[in-house]
Amino acid sequence: MNAEMKEMVTWRALNASLHQILEDHPEAFVLGEDITTWGTGGGTYGVTRGLLKKYGRERVLDTPISEEVLLSAVAAAAARGTRPILEIMYSDFAFLGFDGIINQAAKARYMFGGQFDTPVVIRTNGGSGIGKAAQHSQSLETLFAHIPGLEVVVPGTPGDAYGLLRTAAASDNPTIFLEHKNQYYDRGPVGTDPIPFGQARVAREGAHATVVATQQILAYSLQAAEELAAEGIEIEVIDPRTLYPFDMDAVYASVGKTRHLVVGHEAVRDYGWGAEFVAQAVEAAWDKLDAAPVRVGGARVPIPYSQVLEEAVIPSKDDIISAVKRTLC
Amino acid sequence: MTRYQAHEQGLTGLKLMAKIREFERRMPLLSEEGLIRGSTHPSLGMEAIAVGVSLALTDGDAIASTHRGHAHTLAKGADFGRTMAEILGRSDGYCGGKGGSMHIGVKEIGVLGTNGIVGAGIGIATGAALASKQKGDRTVAVSYFGDGASNQGVLAEAFNLAAIWKLPVLFVLENNHYAQSASVEDMVAQPDLSRRGEAYGVPSFNGDGMNLPEVFALTDAAVSRARAGEGPTLLVFDTYRYLGHMAGDTEIYRSADEVETAKKNDPIANLLEQLINAGVVTQEEWETMTKQIFEEVEAAEQFARNSPFPGVSEAFADVYAKGSSE
Ligand SMILES: Cc1ncc(C[n+]2csc(CCOP(=O)(O)OP(=O)(O)O)c2C)c(N)n1
Numbered sequence A: 001m002n003a004e005m006k007e008m009v010t011w012r013a014l015n016a017s018l019h020q021i022l023e024d025h026p027e028a029f030v031l032g033e034d035i036t037t038w039g040t041g042g043g044t045y046g047v048t049r050g051l052l053k054k055y056g057r058e059r060v061l062d063t064p065i066s067e068e069v070l071l072s073a074v075a076a077a078a079a080r081g082t083r084p085i086l087e088i089m090y091s092d093f094a095f096l097g098f099d100g101i102i103n104q105a106a107k108a109r110y111m112f113g114g115q116f117d118t119p120v121v122i123r124t125n126g127g128s129g130i131g132k133a134a135q136h137s138q139s140l141e142t143l144f145a146h147i148p149g150l151e152v153v154v155p156g157t158p159g160d161a162y163g164l165l166r167t168a169a170a171s172d173n174p175t176i177f178l179e180h181k182n183q184y185y186d187r188g189p190v191g192t193d194p195i196p197f198g199q200a201r202v203a204r205e206g207a208h209a210t211v212v213a214t215q216q217i218l219a220y221s222l223q224a225a226e227e228l229a230a231e232g233i234e235i236e237v238i239d240p241r242t243l244y245p246f247d248m249d250a251v252y253a254s255v256g257k258t259r260h261l262v263v264g265h266e267a268v269r270d271y272g273w274g275a276e277f278v279a280q281a282v283e284a285a286w287d288k289l290d291a292a293p294v295r296v297g298g299a300r301v302p303i304p305y306s307q308v309l310e311e312a313v314i315p316s317k318d319d320i321i322s323a324v325k326r327t328l329c
Numbered sequence B: 001m002t003r004y005q006a007h008e009q010g011l012t013g014l015k016l017m018a019k020i021r022e023f024e025r026r027m028p029l030l031s032e033e034g035l036i037r038g039s040t041h042p043s044l045g046m047e048a049i050a051v052g053v054s055l056a057l058t059d060g061d062a063i064a065s066t067h068r069g070h071a072h073t074l075a076k077g078a079d080f081g082r083t084m085a086e087i088l089g090r091s092d093g094y095c096g097g098k099g100g101s102m103h104i105g106v107k108e109i110g111v112l113g114t115n116g117i118v119g120a121g122i123g124i125a126t127g128a129a130l131a132s133k134q135k136g137d138r139t140v141a142v143s144y145f146g147d148g149a150s151n152q153g154v155l156a157e158a159f160n161l162a163a164i165w166k167l168p169v170l171f172v173l174e175n176n177h178y179a180q181s182a183s184v185e186d187m188v189a190q191p192d193l194s195r196r197g198e199a200y201g202v203p204s205f206n207g208d209g210m211n212l213p214e215v216f217a218l219t220d221a222a223v224s225r226a227r228a229g230e231g232p233t234l235l236v237f238d239t240y241r242y243l244g245h246m247a248g249d250t251e252i253y254r255s256a257d258e259v260e261t262a263k264k265n266d267p268i269a270n271l272l273e274q275l276i277n278a279g280v281v282t283q284e285e286w287e288t289m290t291k292q293i294f295e296e297v298e299a300a301e302q303f304a305r306n307s308p309f310p311g312v313s314e315a316f317a318d319v320y321a322k323g324s325s326e
Helices: A010-024 A051-055 A067-079 A091-111 A141-145 A158-170 A215-230 A248-258 A273-288 A307-313 A317-328 B003-032 B047-054 B070-075 B080-087 B120-135 B154-164 B212-227 B256-263 B267-277 B283-306 B312-316
Strands: A006-009 A028-032 A060-062 A083-088 A121-126 A151-153 A175-180 A187-190 A201-204 A209-213 A235-239 A242-244 A261-268 A294-298 B062-064 B141-146 B169-175 B204-208 B233-238
Touching: A006 A010, A006 A158, A010 A028, A010 A051, A010 A158, A010 A187, A051 A060, A067 A083, A067 A091, A083 A091, A091 A121, A121 A158, A141 A151, A141 A175, A141 A242, A141 A261, A141 A273, A151 A158, A158 A175, A158 A187, A201 A215, A209 A215, A209 A248, A209 A317, A215 A235, A215 A261, A215 A317, A235 A248, A248 A261, A248 A273, A261 A273, A261 A317, A273 A294, A294 A317, A307 B312, B003 B047, B003 B070, B003 B080, B003 B212, B003 B267, B003 B283, B047 B070, B047 B141, B047 B169, B047 B212, B047 B267, B062 B120, B070 B080, B080 B283, B120 B141, B120 B154, B120 B169, B154 B169, B169 B212, B204 B212, B212 B233, B212 B267, B267 B283
Parallel strands: A028 A060, A028 A083, A083 A121, A121 A175, A151 A175, A209 A235, A209 A261, A261 A294, B062 B141, B141 B169, B169 B233, B204 B233
Antiparallel strands: A006 A187, A151 A242, A201 A235
């Protein structure tokens, strides 16, 4: 990979990435609610720390609580030659500005015949696990991935968070960059290079079944792999890293080897992106599969508050294990 | 209002404010103990608004609350023990542990929920007022929201809709000077927030949110107008929150001096002084009352702590109406 790898937690990797982005792109600027005055001066999870000091108020802006105007304004600001990087504190709040993202930013290039690019990055977080309940815990990646014109990024490690954010900032498309709120303190190696979109990562090699998973479920899948290995079952774990564009070739290649497929995500299973991956695998690689693929995903309920309830609706390591066993038997 | 009524209400209000403060004082402690998940937003210092407004309402009226909504809910008549149980995620909580601090709804007293989405209550109260008009039941709806929430776009649409349809809704803006860590001075160019109502044809008033009788009087007048079919009112109350935005707030955005100065204008102390001067209550009587309040809130906390966690099957119930898709 890269020459210079450092151990870092995710929020710091994102922070380092933003510093580099503001350095690389003079037309980039960062904005969001409470991004310079909260916590240690770096927003809710520290990601914007030190940016104000280095780049000043012209390029690092605290905003009012006005998601609706912000999400449409960044699209237009981008079309006029800047590169806004907007932090939406929790992805759930993006719903207030869906017109800006979906009807404006995602469509401008196409409907105006390719005249306008809208290079915005919407940085936000999704996911559950810390008791934030129904309005702060949704996993909305499928919803965004469904919209033509948007790129959707779901980093699962500190290294990917760093490298993919740099690519998002350089992209001329509107990009939804979904961090996981329960992974800001995950530690891992971080390189110095951008990581291209549409290239899945093999997180663990294995011969018996392929598990495609992102973020928290990716972490559970790697734990599941350890337990399964003790029973003699070797799973190959694939992290797609971007849901649009997405790397089906990596899935076909892996399934060609293992002949079994499990797709796992925290987003609600029904109508989730896992269904899309399974459908594409079945359509294109039917002959490579020895058994029906299995989907693992969140229950079709809003995220409840109480810990016992929250844990019951999100897939666990054990759910991955039993899904692998189901497809193998 | 007669002098006698003022004092009756004053004493009721004083006790309720003190009880809510005792409840809210415990939030950061319970959070530190790990009993509250996610985040919880106490409202110490802001009690006079919730209590003063509620004294002008009946059970049939509706409120739409905010992320900082325990006081609104309790003042409207919610049981302290069941509210605490919800905040601790227990089965005796009003929502069976599914909602938590930021999503407490109590249908029978018109609490349409505390809310995790800043500004959402503005639209919700407008809708409750629309229902009142459709049904002709003469109930009113109150939306509580902060100076931060006043920057959400829904405010413009709600003000206009309520004004053209003369909806019985009160927009109660609690200006505690900060939205999380953003100061109202930095985030609002027109410092007189009541001008926002006027611009849409919504009669608007500024009031001292640290003075319960003033909050009550302004609200009572607005409720009368709403019940008489005269439409919405915006009430902007100046106040201050003593604690951080939530447990763990470093408060780098304000000085300790500023907080100490604000605390000198305390709504509970202010009202107590008025009532002592009017001979309604003595200092000794008040001390006895505060002991009793402490015991009551202590009992509420014990009730909540002893309440069991919900059964796992509850996680899957109530997504759809009974008898339909479930
Ligand atoms: C739509 C939305 N945006 C942002 C947030 C995050 N947030 C929660 S409370 C808050 C500040 C709200 O300030 P204000 O409305 O003044 O109420 P206060 O906290 O002062 O009572 C913010 C930004 C949110 N919950 N919802």
